[in-house]
Amino acid sequence: MAARDTPDRVVPETIDLEHGTKRDDNRDRVTPSGQSTELVAPHRQSRRTPPWTRKLGECTPAPVARWGRKVVEWVKGPKPPSRYTITPFLERWQTLPVRLLARLPEWERICIYAIACVVWIVTFAVVVSDGGLPSDIGGFGAPVKLSCVNNLWPSPESCGPDGRNCFPFSNASFAFNCPAGCSSAQVLNPRAIGPQVINYRSLVVGGAPGPENDALVYRGDSFICSAAIHAGVINDGYGGCGVVSLIGERDSFGAVTRHGISSIGFDSHFPMAFTFGQASAKCEDPRWNLLILSTIFTALFGIFTTSPVTFFAPIFTILFFQTGMASDPPSYSNYASLASTTLGRFLPAALAAALFYQFSVRKSLRNCKAQVEKTVLWVGGAWVGALGNYTFERIPIQRLTGNDIRQQPGAITALVIIVIILFAVVLYQAWCFRREGRLPRYLALYATLGLGLGILAAMPKLTLRIHHYIIALLLLPGTALQTRVSLLCQGLLVGLFVNGVARWNFDSILQTAAALRGDGQLGSGIPAILEPVINGSSITFAWESLLRGYQGVSVVVNDVERYRGSGGSDQGNFTWNRSDGGQDEYFRFGFISYQLFGSVAYSDFTRAGTWFSNGTWGGIPPGRT
Structure with missing residues (x-):
């Protein structure tokens, strides 16, 4: 007969406060076998029905009351109730381990249990201690422990005007360690990368070889661990160590699909870029070895x-x-x-x-x-x-x-x-x-x-x-x-x-x-930018009003904050001079508010307007970032 979850019939019990518990089949669980159970039944005091219940019953139509009683009786279930138990498949074989263990004395079973723990x-x-990080990697010191979403350039707002809060941009190197599984790290809110807005994908910008050598170059705001997997420096399944070298400004970052990660392209300049060096030390994530160990013990x-x-x-x-x-x-x-x-x-x-x-x-x-x-x-x-x-x-x-x-x-x-x-x-x-x-x-x-x-x-x-x-x-x-x-x-x-x-x-x-929004959009107002004035290698933007509660306008060029207005005047302008006419440049605008203790609050930003390399202005698309 096939095994199944079997509902067992439960014999209802009568609770007698004076003489113990009886089953309806007249077997007393308290009185020993052979002794008399002919005792006076206790007096049961009837419960009085509350007045509001009687009034509700009088006001309820008879069909509704009848169906209500049926629903209540159905919900209460069958009488006597059933109790579900699992009838095992091949019970003899499933219980063999515990039957073998039961042959041992109790104190031996307790000792085996304690020893297993x-x-x-x-x-x-x-295993955890063996998975510790080395004290030095390639002369760059102890590796920095990173999460899957750590990057050197968190956002234009956090890095501040010209990225001064995120120095240095070049001539710096450090060793790092990444956990396993970072290929699945994603941005969870819309993020602007030049004219693109990405969401629910890995933040890896670039990865194509640089013009001077074969090193793979990544933009500074890329997730370091995801970029390291993309470059083949570490393994996604086990993590690992590497060395990051900051190389300063680069003019373009090509999109490449490598090791299961598709990078994002960016065709203009950015002040921070980095490359990877292979680490000589072994520092793999021990999670899989520990998982095998833990799985075996939980099964036992x-x-x-x-x-x-x-x-x-x-x-x-x-x-x-x-x-x-x-x-x-x-x-x-x-x-x-x-x-x-x-x-x-x-x-x-x-x-x-x-x-x-x-x-x-x-x-x-x-x-x-x-x-x-x-x-x-x-x-x-x-x-x-x-x-x-x-x-x-x-x-x-x-x-x-x-x-x-x-x-x-x-x-x-x-x-x-x-x-x-x-x-x-x-x-x-x-x-x-x-x-x-x-x-x-x-x-x-x-x-x-x-x-x-x-x-x-x-x-x-x-x-x-x-x-x-x-x-x-x-x-x-x-x-x-x-x-x-x-x-x-x-x-x-x-x-x-x-x-x-x-x-x-x-x-x-x-x-x-x-707290729920994080770095997501606020849904606030955004600046209305007038048609810019282009004069050769310069472009001037102007605005005529500020949103209430804000003191100025922030201008982001190629995802770097380049201007932060502070005058509080409704009217303002910003002029940008192009140093190289061979590349497109991308401009976004948002309001800014100065808070107490030196903090700064931003509104949402516009989508990126493009100043093309041929000197024409492409306009600001509708939407916000």
């Missing part, structure tokens, strides 16, 4: 443990430290600081894990004899969720915000598919809860959660943000069943929780618009 901790620590704990707590505790811990220190770590300078960060996040995460273990995980794993299926479904699902930076990479949804979903290609379709799958799973889980007689309490729970989310969403000046770990916490109560679907979904949600907290910490469920 210690072996994983020691081996993990040794899954197969050889029967108690829910001895199964859950080590697997959750391994998942957390594997994610936080290897597979998807936050930005860090060295492993000591990373260990400190991971431990700081682990303690509150463990408290949350203890809570959802008590109310959800324990109920799914209790008395589960399907050792192999439990390992494949629960542990496998947990790894899928914890490695979300790899497993969900192809899903075109970066953040669950309305603006991101609208602007990212394919996000709406992906979200619809996810919602359909989630809806089908919810219907199945609701049916199972009804069969167990637990649907009313879970409907009440999720109604309360929905009301709470609605109140949070209505908070003024704040935006509801559903993070990875919040999705897990919301959906985990709905997996408190022993079915195969519950095991898979529960493992996946625990993995999502681990990935969210280990990588991003407990981010707030409510965030300001500025």
Whole structure:
């Protein structure tokens, strides 16, 4: 007979406060066999119906009341209720490991369990320490630990007029180290590169050989690690080390597709460019070696443990430290600081894990004899969720915000598919809860959660943000069943929780618009630029008004801020002199406001207008950047 999730009939019990608990089949669980149970039944005091309930019943039409009672009875489920248990495939073989282990004395089993935990901790620590960075690479000193999105020129605004905040532009070199997987790093908000506006793609500008030698030249605002993969200096799968050399201004940057990354072309001058040198030291990312180690140990704990707590505790811990220190770590300078960060996040995460273990995980794993299926479904699902930076990479949804979903290609379709799958799973889980007689309490729970989310969403000046770990916490109560679907979904949600907290910490469920926007567009006004006056090798732009709250206009030429007005006058102008007539140049304009303590605020900028090499002005396209 095929194995399936089997609902077992549960014999209802009568709760007798004086004489213990009885089943309806007259078997007393308290009174020993053979003793008399003929005692006086306790007096049951009838509950009085509240007046508002009687009035509501009198006002409700009979057909509505009749259908309402039927719905309530259906939601309560069958009587007696059923309890779902998993009947394993090939139960004899699935339980073989635990039966072999059960032949040992209890103290030996405890020792084996403790030794396994210690072996994983020691081996993990040794592999991490062996993956430390060298103290010197090619005479350039210790490598700088970079994230996948670090660059030398963050933006025209942050580098300031003429890029003075981002010196030096040339005659400087340094060693660096990149993690694995940086080929997938993308910009998540629209970004101007000359006349182009890119989004949801890697920021690598250039990569064609320079005119003087065969070195590949990249613009200074390129992601360093993505550019290093593009140049073939490091391996995307294992990361690595290299040397960056700043070579100053270059006049063009060709677009090339190499090693799975398509770079962006730019046909004008930029003050900072860099090339790569191959590092002689070995410094590969140890995440894959650690992943093999952690996967083996979680599989062993899954197969050889029967108690829910001895199964859950080590697997959750391994998942957390594997994610936080290897597979998807936050930005860090060295492993000591990373260990400190991971431990700081682990303690509150463990408290949350203890809570959802008590109310959800324990109920799914209790008395589960399907050792192999439990390992494949629960542990496998947990790894899928914890490695979300790899497993969900192809899903075109970066953040669950309305603006991101609208602007990212394919996000709406992906979200619809996810919602359909989630809806089908919810219907199945609701049916199972009804069969167990637990649907009313879970409907009440999720109604309360929905009301709470609605109140949070209505908070003024704040935006509801559903993070990875919040999705897990919301959906985990709905997996408190022993079915195969519950095991898979529960493992996946625990993995999502681990990935969210280990990588991003407990981010707030409510965030300001500025925090969600990041470096995205403000939606503010932009300057209205008059037709420029061209006089040979110079071009003059003028504007007649300033937006309220701003004191001047900022002018960006070829993605470098070249002018920052400060007079506060409604009228102003800017003249740019061309040093070389053989290239197009690109101009963008935005308002600027001077804040207290020396800070500066910018409005959105216009799209780039082109001053062609032949001296004609191409105009400013509609839109903003």
